[in-house]
Amino acid sequence: MLKLTDVTVNYASFTAIKHVNIEVAKGELVVLLGANGAGKSTTFRAISGISKLSKGEIHFLGIPIGGRAPDKNVREGIVQCAEGRKLFPQMTVQENLKMGAYVHRKQKGEIKHSLEYVYHLFPILKEKHHDEAGSLSGGQQQMLAIGRSLMSKPKLLMLDEPSVGLAPLIVEQMFQVIEEINREGITILLAEQNANAALSIADKGYVFENGEIVVQGSARDLLANDEVRKAYIGA
Amino acid sequence: MKILTKRNAIIASIIFAFSFPLIAQNDYYLHMLTLSFIWAIAVYGINLLSGYTGYLSLAHAGFFAIGAYSLGLLTVKAGLNFWLALVCACLITCVIGLLIGLIALRTKEHFFAIYTLCVGYIIYLVIDKWEGLTEGVRGLIGIPAPGNIGPITFDTAASQYYLVLTFLLAVILVVYRIVRSLTGRTYMAIRNSEDLAQTIGISTMKNKLTAFVLSTFFAGLAGALYASFIRFIGPDIGSTSIMFDLLMYLLVGGIGTLSGPLVGTLLLVILSQNLQFLQEYRMLIFGPLLTLIIIFYPRGIAGAVFDWQSKRKDKQLPNVRAEIHIKAEEG
Numbered sequence: 041m042l043k044l045t046d047v048t049v050n051y052a053s054f055t056a057i058k059h060v061n062i063e064v065a066k067g068e069l070v071v072l073l074g075a076n077g078a079g080k081s082t083t084f085r086a087i088s089g090i091s092k093l094s095k096g097e098i099h100f101l102g103i104p105i106g107g108r109a110p111d112k113n114v115r116e117g118i119v120q121c122a123e124g125r126k127l128f129p130q131m132t133v134q135e136n137l138k139m140g141a142y143v144h145r146k147q148k149g150e151i152k153h154s155l156e157y158v159y160h161l162f163p164i165l166k167e168k169h170h171d172e173a174g175s176l177s178g179g180q181q182q183m184l185a186i187g188r189s190l191m192s193k194p195k196l197l198m199l200d201e202p203s204v205g206l207a208p209l210i211v212e213q214m215f216q217v218i219e220e221i222n223r224e225g226i227t228i229l230l231a232e233q234n235a236n237a238a239l240s241i242a243d244k245g246y247v248f249e250n251g252e253i254v255v256q257g258s259a260r261d262l263l264a265n266d267e268v269r270k271a272y273i274g275a
Numbered sequence: 276m277k278i279l280t281k282r283n284a285i286i287a288s289i290i291f292a293f294s295f296p297l298i299a300q301n302d303y304y305l306h307m308l309t310l311s312f313i314w315a316i317a318v319y320g321i322n323l324l325s326g327y328t329g330y331l332s333l334a335h336a337g338f339f340a341i342g343a344y345s346l347g348l349l350t351v352k353a354g355l356n357f358w359l360a361l362v363c364a365c366l367i368t369c370v371i372g373l374l375i376g377l378i379a380l381r382t383k384e385h386f387f388a389i390y391t392l393c394v395g396y397i398i399y400l401v402i403d404k405w406e407g408l409t410e411g412v413r414g415l416i417g418i419p420a421p422g423n424i425g426p427i428t429f430d431t432a433a434s435q436y437y438l439v440l441t442f443l444l445a446v447i448l449v450v451y452r453i454v455r456s457l458t459g460r461t462y463m464a465i466r467n468s469e470d471l472a473q474t475i476g477i478s479t480m481k482n483k484l485t486a487f488v489l490s491t492f493f494a495g496l497a498g499a500l501y502a503s504f505i506r507f508i509g510p511d512i513g514s515t516s517i518m519f520d521l522l523m524y525l526l527v528g529g530i531g532t533l534s535g536p537l538v539g540t541l542l543l544v545i546l547s548q549n550l551q552f553l554q555e556y557r558m559l560i561f562g563p564l565l566t567l568i569i570i571f572y573p574r575g576i577a578g579a580v581f582d583w584q585s586k587r588k589d590k591q592l593p594n595v596r597a598e599i600h601i602k603a604e605e606g
Contacts, residue, residue: 110474111478114475128467130463138460139464142475142477143476
């Protein structure tokens with residue numbers, strides 16, 4: 041479904057990621073592991089079209105999408121849920137969600153349908169749909185950010201560190217929901233530092249270090265891999 | 276039953292505005308208010324771009340001048356009917372705005388402000404130096420007053436006041452509708468974070484450009500009304516000092532708010548008229564006032580009122596708030 045071939049991204053003279061090869065099949069849940077600054081977010085920015093590729097190509101559903109405008113990518117079904125629960129803090133919960141359906145703004149019926157789906161996934165958002173997004177707690181903000189991404193009806197959902205800064209109990213709920221979204225048929229690319237939790241729900245994973253993929257394999261293999269255990273699980 | 280609701284306050288202000296010519300003792304006050312309404316239209320334009328979309332433009336006095344000169348030249352030199360010239364003036368401003376926007380919007384933040392400042396100055400210079408077209412420093416004289424609409428004429432101060440007031444109300448209504456629609460929220464999303472707006476599928480360039488062109492439309496409309504109201508225009512109306520006056524009205528009233536442009540313009544125009552006797556020393560009052568407002572009320576007077584209202588609401592509903600907080604922590 042998604043294929044990155046030899047992708048390199050430079051920020052001015054600094055190389056953020058180099059020679060990245062990733063393959064994601066339809067319906068899979070793939071995790072990108074790595075420390076801060078290892079290149080996970082840059083990979084996401086490259087896929088969604090915000091950062092330009094210096095080298096390589098990205099194929100989505102068999103079509104090359106390197107250099108395509110981000111809004112076109114969202115219309116075609118690639119959506120990114122940015123790191124750090126970036127919301128529109130002055131807008132209400134419902135307004136935030138409706139912004140997520142921007143590419144479907146003419147289909148009022150579909151928006152209503154997606155809205156119900158998101159409220160079904162996160163009932164707390166329905167309860168608070170009139171509150172300002174900025175007034176929500178950390179976990180709720182993350183739910184809203186994920187919900188807003190789902191409003192665009194993605195085929196591929198990219199989640200950038202959804203567990204960062206959340207209480208352990210909330211993190212557990214969050215991963216349950218991510219699994220549920222994946223079961224409904226949405227392909228998921230998940231960037232995480234919480235390797236244990238991420239690998240427990242993933243099909244396969246890639247480990248980033250200094251902008252390069254150093255280890256890759258099935259989730260089970262990675263969980264058993266000594267290097268990965270040492271670096272990310274601490275056992 | 277509360278009498279002091281927002282709705283009633285708006286209705287009362289509109290009634291007051293319409294009855295003002297009956298109350299006012301002399302034409303001087305009418306003249307002053309009409310002029311400040313014209314400035315307010317331009318400030319609404321700047322607010323749409325700088326307040327809601329987050330792109331601080333310093334070229335809008337230039338667009339104001341383009342609107343004014345288009346109307347002036349079309350009526351004086353081409354002999355066009357006022358209403359047709361008004362429509363053309365707005366269109367000309369929009370077309371020039373579109374071309375400039377295409378280039379200017381490739382820059383961001385302070386670079387955008389500096390770039391548009393230069394554009395504004397270039398527009399001023401073109402008007403000042405192109406004597407063959409604009410008459411240069413001599414200015415354009417004898418611009419006709421607004422033409423009749425059927426039996427309605429616009430030759431008295433009161434009738435011109437009503438004309439400009441109608442335009443102002445229409446502009447406020449249009450801006451209100453934009454800001455409250457998905458389009459307005461799209462602009463705010465861009466102000467919030469362009470990257471984030473892109474990740475949810477907003478074509479930021481297209482939306483920034485429409486915001487830019489719309490805001491030049493309002494500046495051009497204000498300029499055209501100014502030309503037919505004052506009936507003489509010189510290159511000075513496109514100068515940077517006018518630009519900073521407009522910006523000051525916006526900042527004092529409240530950038531990114533609906534009532535800010537009107538409040539700021541009325542307050543400062545009336546204040547500066549009443550401080551005429553101080554001449555240039557007026558700036559000794561405005562300078563510190565502006566600094567204080569920016570430090571303590573970054574969203575101006577309108578923003579300060581909102582904050583005060585929401586604080587009061589918080590006090591009125593302590594129990595409900597506490598409940599929400601408990602729930603939030605549980606969730």
